[in-house]
Amino acid sequence: MTRVVITGAGTINALGHSVSQTFEAMREGRCGIGALDIRDVDRLGVKIGGQVRDFDETAHFNRQQIALYDRFTQFTLLAAGEAIAQSGIHFNGELSNTSGVVLGTAGGGVNTWDENYRTVYEDGKNRVHPFVIPKLMNNAAASHVSMEYNLKGPSFTVATACSSSNHAMGQAFHMIRSGIAKAMITGGTESMLCFGGVKAWEGLRVMSKDACRPFSANRNGMVQGEGAAVFVFESYDHAKARGADILAEVVGFAMTSDASDIVMPSKKGAARAISGALADGQIAPEEVGYINAHGTGTAANDKTECAAVADVFGRHADRLMISSTKSMHGHLIGGTGAVELLACIMALRDGVIAPTIGYEEPDPECALDVVPNQAREAKVDVALSNAFAFGGLNAVLALRRV
Amino acid sequence: MSVKDKVIKIIAEQAVLDVEDVKMDSTLEDLGIDSLGLVESIFAIEEEFDIQVPFNANDPAESDFDISSVASIIDAVQGLIAEQS
Structure with a gap:
């Protein structure tokens, strides 16, 4: 393989x-969550979020691009x-023909849905912009990346x-490991911080x-x-042959x-x-030094996740570090595992473990080393990134460190 | 601004050209407006004049709306305004 x-x-x-800005914030345990703008x-009950600040789309894209790029595509x-x-x-020649892009997103162009529902329902108009569909479709971001970088x-x-x-990253990993592709662009993206997107989540009352205070006894959602x-995921040989700097090796993946x-x-x-x-x-369980937890800050997730880690690792569960960076950047839903993989890369490459901030009170049902509030220096050989979705997926x- | 000037302004914006460079006998192809640019232009025309343009992107030639040149588009828009107002 x-x-x-x-x-x-x-x-x-x-x-x-x-x-680099994200690593710096994680090292400093800075909170990116604030008042929603x-x-x-x-009209919202929940008025906070991990919003991308100081973002001016016109600084990056022209009018025609903006007509086609929802915020989730722009971010991507x-x-x-x-x-x-x-x-x-x-990407050119044969490399271009075999390389692709696999991205995760839960909602796709939620802002575009939201804006255009307003147009027809709230404003009573009977016409929407012709690009609504190509702008909101879930694959828009992946497709625009393929067009921009010649990924065929x-x-x-x-x-x-x-x-x-x-x-998504697991699929990219499998494609390279099995020889289907030499390189893949992969990750995830989400942008549902708009009235409808937040209102929908509000409805669940979580x-x-x-x-967001993952693992802390006083967490409330x-x-x-x-x-x-x-x-960029790439075959080791291909990366070596062109003298690329290797950030980490992807060694394992499982879905249940x-x-x-x-x-x-x-838990099971x-x-x-x-x-x-x-x-x-x-990987021997003892080799795992860091887990980037799913750690949503809900009672249901945090207790279940800690119990699952304890079951798998036994005594080693008390020696490894597990943190939830959602306490800093919020839950990016379909994009969250991608941002969280950065914390794993930082742990392996820089030897810095991103903390779980907002941690105030120990919870006996989450009695693991959650790296509370302050980043820590540690040499880590293997890091895991957990994601546990609604629907039980x-x-x-x-x-692994290279 | 006349209907003609407004239509030319919409087409020029879509083609990323100055209005002076949009000639009456120019075709959309001459101006570099592709199929997506065409539907966006029609949307802008509908919004500007509050009219419905009978146009089906599946087969533009079969539509009643003549898009063969800038002049034909202006004529068609004027006709629709008269019909629908």
């Missing part, structure tokens, strides 16, 4: 408009540009709610009105975020389905995904 490595990373999220926020193109530039890879191989979008990014992270409940997580399903990723990567990636 072909070894798979990461040679480029890019992002835009509530912590920054680049990977969106239309009709006064900026993150992809950063990742591909870092990687130094150029397998490209598609994965929608598995909060696991979308991990499922949202916090003040902060999740906080939405937005943004994208995109990576709980087959039990549409919203409640299952999560544990099978974690142990599956270890088995897939031929679990996807866990394993990365």
Whole structure:
């Protein structure tokens, strides 16, 4: 099987408009969650989010591009540009024919749905802009990346709610490992911080009105975020041959389905995904130094996730570090696993473990080392990234230091 | 601004040209307006004049709306305004 490595990373999220800004914020334990700046926020019960700040679309895209690019596509193109530039890879000839882009998103162009529903329902107009469909479709971001970078191989979008990014990156990993592709652009993106997008989440009554405090006994729910992270996955030989800088190796991936409940997580399903990723990567449990938790800050997730980690790792569960960076950038839903993979890369490459901020009170049911409030220096050989979605769809990636 | 000037302004904006460069005998192809640009132009015309343009992108030639040149588009728009107002 072909070894798979990461040679480029890019992002835009509530912590920054680049990977270096995001790493800096994670090292400092900075919170990107704040007051939402969106239309009709006064009619929302939840008024906070991990919003991308100081973002001017006209600084990056022209009028015609903006007519076709929803915010989730804009985020993706900026993150992809950063990742591909870092990687130094150029897609042409046979490499172009076999390389593609697989991205995760749960909602696609939610802002475009929202704006145009307003036009026809609230404003009573009977006509919408002709590009509404190509702008809102879930695959718009993947398609625009393929057009921008000449990627003519397998490209598609994965929608598995909060696991979308991990499922997408898992597909990219499998394609390179099996020899279908030499390089893939992958990651995830989401932008549903608009009135309708937040109102829908409000309905579930799992949202916090003040902060995301994963694993802390006084947690009171999740906080939405937005943004994208995109990576260049590449075969080890291909990356070596062109002298690329390798950020980390992708060594394992596993997917499971709980087959039990549409919203409640299952310890068994999560544990099978974690142990599956270890088995897939031929990783001994003791080698895992860091887990980027799904850690949503809901009671249901956090307790289940800690129990699953304890089951899989036994005594080693007390020695490894597990943190939820959602406390800083919020829950990017379909884009979340991609931004969180950055924390795994930082742990492996820089030896810095991103903290779980907002941690105030220990919870006996989450009695693991959650790296509370302050980043920590540690040498890590293997890092896992957990994602457990509504619908019981679990996807866990394993990365190894190179 | 006359109907003619407004239509030319919409077409010029779509083609990213100055209005002076949009000639009455220009075709959309001459101006570099593709199929997406055409439907966006028609949307802008409908919004500007509050009319319905009978146009089906599946087969533009079969539509009653003549898009063969800038002049024909202006004529068609004037006809629709007279018909629908």
